[in-house]
Amino acid sequence: MLRTAENPIRLALLDDHAIVRHGLSNRFSKEPDLQVVGIYATGREMIGGLRVTPAEVLVVDYSLGPTEIDGINLLQVLKIKYPLSKILVASSHNNPATVELMMRAGAKGFVAKTEPLSAMIEAIRVIAAGGTYARGVEEDLPEEPGLPVAPDERAIDATAVLEAKEKNRSLSPREREVIRCCLDGMSVIEIAQKFSKSRKTISNQKQSAMSKLGLRTDSELFELREQGNDFI
Numbered sequence: 001m002l003r004t005a006e007n008p009i010r011l012a013l014l015d016d017h018a019i020v021r022h023g024l025s026n027r028f029s030k031e032p033d034l035q036v037v038g039i040y041a042t043g044r045e046m047i048g049g050l051r052v053t054p055a056e057v058l059v060v061d062y063s064l065g066p067t068e069i070d071g072i073n074l075l076q077v078l079k080i081k082y083p084l085s086k087i088l089v090a091s092s093h094n095n096p097a098t099v100e101l102m103m104r105a106g107a108k109g110f111v112a113k114t115e116p117l118s119a120m121i122e123a124i125r126v127i128a129a130g131g132t133y134a135r136g137v138e139e140d141l142p143e144e145p146g147l148p149v150a151p152d153e154r155a156i157d158a159t160a161v162l163e164a165k166e167k168n169r170s171l172s173p174r175e176r177e178v179i180r181c182c183l184d185g186m187s188v189i190e191i192a193q194k195f196s197k198s199r200k201t202i203s204n205q206k207q208s209a210m211s212k213l214g215l216r217t218d219s220e221l222f223e224l225r226e227q228g229n230d231f232i
Helices: 018-028 043-052 071-081 096-105 117-128 158-168 173-183 188-195 199-213 218-227
Strands: 009-014 034-040 057-061 086-091 107-112 133-135
Touching: 009 018, 009 043, 009 117, 018 034, 018 117, 034 043, 043 057, 043 071, 057 071, 057 117, 071 086, 071 096, 086 096, 086 117, 096 107, 096 218, 107 117, 117 133, 173 188, 173 199, 173 218, 188 199, 199 218
Parallel strands: 009 034, 009 057, 057 086, 086 107, 107 133
Antiparallel strands: none
């Protein structure tokens, strides 16, 4: 159904940058079928504010401050507390595995922050109408030549989860922290900045941890977390 100024899509915005929040609000206010009813700087503010002022679509920044609820947990809380609200994630974390994890956690749409605002407006209208939307997801890198993988060769099951829990004991404390940060959707560069280490150091620690866990790709890591989220 086409929405109008008399029946607008009610929006709530969450971003920890004031300029972004108000920039989005000003842009959306120019669309006759969109109405911003809530603007929030923290996940806790949004969770509380939606009780008083419900919104149909929640435009959520995936990466908030270090003291904030992490992205996946926030999406899950919003989905449980406000099941009628549809979540659109805006993020610079646009690798396929992370986006898939967002969608599993409850998001109905994803728009990379590098995309134009027109894409976000389109996404809002699509998910408000009951659809799903993803734009700006980076392409998977091609497989290395000479290393074909059978479709079921890397299937993750309960046995793999148990094995990973066992292998987890061999990880160093820093390797464990790096993997946890990866599962929170952080890039190697962001992890390096968090721990004041070089990108090469963090990359080596991540690769070492992945090797110890018997994993080769981020997709396998996220799949393992889905099937046994306390494995690390």
